[in-house]
Amino acid sequence: MVEAGILAEDESIELLDGVLVVMSPQGPKHSYITTKLREQLSDVYRGRPDSHPLWVREEKPLEAGWRDLPEPDLVVVCGRADTYIERHPRGDETLLVIEVAYTSLELDRAKAAIYARAAVPVYWLIDVRSGRIEVCTEPQPDEGCYRVTRVLAGTDVIKLPQSNGEWRVADLLLPPSC
Numbered sequence: 001m002v003e004a005g006i007l008a009e010d011e012s013i014e015l016l017d018g019v020l021v022v023m024s025p026q027g028p029k030h031s032y033i034t035t036k037l038r039e040q041l042s043d044v045y046r047g048r049p050d051s052h053p054l055w056v057r058e059e060k061p062l063e064a065g066w067r068d069l070p071e072p073d074l075v076v077v078c079g080r081a082d083t084y085i086e087r088h089p090r091g092d093e094t095l096l097v098i099e100v101a102y103t104s105l106e107l108d109r110a111k112a113a114i115y116a117r118a119a120v121p122v123y124w125l126i127d128v129r130s131g132r133i134e135v136c137t138e139p140q141p142d143e144g145c146y147r148v149t150r151v152l153a154g155t156d157v158i159k160l161p162q163s164n165g166e167w168r169v170a171d172l173l174l175p176p177s178c
Helices: 028-045 105-117
Strands: 013-016 019-022 054-058 074-078 094-101 122-127 132-140 145-153 157-159 166-168
Touching: 028 054, 028 074, 028 094, 094 105, 105 122, 105 132, 105 145
Parallel strands: 094 122
Antiparallel strands: 013 019, 054 074, 074 094, 122 132, 132 145, 157 166
């Protein structure tokens, strides 16, 4: 639709379950967490061997089937940046998809089904208000769900896929004074 001139390239719209959904602008807290996390993920995944490069994308389309083109807050994709010059990455080409929810918790929770159908191996839903992260693994594409969902908070440790890295959940959220 962008190529046909129906939608502007910078419109905040996602295709979810065949429906165009208008996305609300990000607030400062959402932006802070997303930017901070992108930098941390880039530090962890940068410098991998050329045979297995990983790349962190922020708020870019993810091909998740003919009815779905979500724009997750963060995605770690397999391949170099130039792998995706002519197309968007598919769910099965991701390592990790992250949504940061401050006012969009229900929508982002519903996106889990889209990501599972697209075979995204790991989905994190960061619930900023409750200070928790839902970690979804073992996608069941035919069923549109994840077999395993763990809820982590506070001093719980979250492990980064294909890395020795791990972070405390509290360190990924807002500072206590916020």
